[in-house]
Amino acid sequence: MSRIVVGYDGSAYAQAALLWARDEAVRSGAPIEVLHADEWPATAPPMVPLPLLRPDRTVADVIDETLERAVATVCKTHPSVDVTTRAVRGHAAAALIDRSRDARMIVLGGHGHSVVAGLLGSVISAVSAHARCPVVVVRGVPVPGAPVVAGVDGSALTMPVLTFAAGQAAARRVPLRVIRAAAEQETPGAPLAVIRERFRGLTVQAEETLEHPAAALARASAAAQLLVVGSRGHGPVAGLLLGSVSQHALRHAACTVAVVHRDPPTI
Template identity: 55%
Template sequence: MKKRIIVGYDGSSYSRAALLWAMDEAAHTDATVELVHADERPIVVSPHPESTLERAVATARKAQPLVEVTARTVDAYAVPTLVDLSRQADLIVIGGRGHSIVAGLLGSVSTAVSAHARCPVVVVRGEATAGPVVAGVDGTDRAPEVLAFAAAQAAARKAPLRVIRAWPPVTGLWEETPIVTNAVTGREREPFDTLIAEIGDAYPDVSIVAEATVAHPAAVLTLASAHAQLLVIGSRGHGPFSGLLLGSVSQHLLRNASCTVAVVHHRGSSGPTR
């Protein structure tokens, strides 16, 4: 069965950029694309959604003629609609900004959908570049899935993969003590190096650069995004609440990254249920 990519489409320039990104992704992965327009009228006046979608489909087919693309309008709010559809999707793609009344209660559309979706979410930002795919990982059980998603993206795009593991610096009373070296020890780095070795074995054709550093994760990943074509991060949450929250780092990157951001959810709470 082909993979299914769903694009949240509202006719804005941001959603048009998301559509083109999704079409390119579908061409790389032999997936289908479905545009979903959430018609929130009468609260939000949406002029002629059918003609808007028809033009969008024509643009999409012109960009990637071999990709199967469909479109539909639903009478519902955008955020809960996309979250619900994520249960049967392989990927949700949305623009960096979007229009939704519900988003005003939960934050931006990108933050709300990225936090609650049950599959990976790609938030299209900035201009497309030919830089590396960057993966930001931590020491949690999310790291292998984040890295696997990033490696697959790098392989499909024939791009190098840059993996960053940032340990936040010690602050406060302990900051100036001799035991604080602001360096990553070999023991601390060992699980990270093991993870890199495993992904290197799985993707031998991908050029991988691994960086372990003491720095604020949000700051170092924001800086890395300036020269990346895609930044891949994980969602926050454990146990019954896994996938329902975005940490401060993820929220910062969704607002400030220079490139497109992919948020990967732990498979215990995500992925298509078919």
């Protein structure tokens, strides 16, 4: 089974992402890979000899210790979870996007100063836009029993978003709340009808919104444990899956956000 890849630097935000990934691993049975991206010397001050700034052995020891603590955090409470680590040299966004090619999902912390876990305007934006798998940005404390919310607009991403969201809701045993930008006739082959057939026993609540999609999703996130959106979309109504809306959700949602692409893994 493909791995849940966690961008990790030891910060509190990366720690929150790791704990979310641990719980997801317990639900899904998927293994975890804890990834540290070492961007130096890209972040080094100019005109200073690199060896004077970076004793490589010391830095490597610190990275190893950071990753070892991450593994210990998971194994302390869930020793059966398969956890591995990976340290790479290079830009964090590029490293995470590259790992997304065969990952189940990428999990990142929602705030912070870290180049791996927190620069929302750069790393998270880039990874959420260009990853080949779902990208989960962790924030807030999930309320037990709160629903999973999915935003759809009738575009090609509607089914991938609904499938991912329904799988997450079913695994948590909570309702799925679907917010639609445009009316869709409930025919046997319609996406919602397919989801209801595939996930029998899952409570699916569908509603349409007339307000701005970004505002609708941000408001819904206050009472959700997970908000699922698409990375891009061009439905008949300019709506819930456009890049600007997903980026707005990443910045302003009150709960964890999952950004789904065209080909998410099977849940």
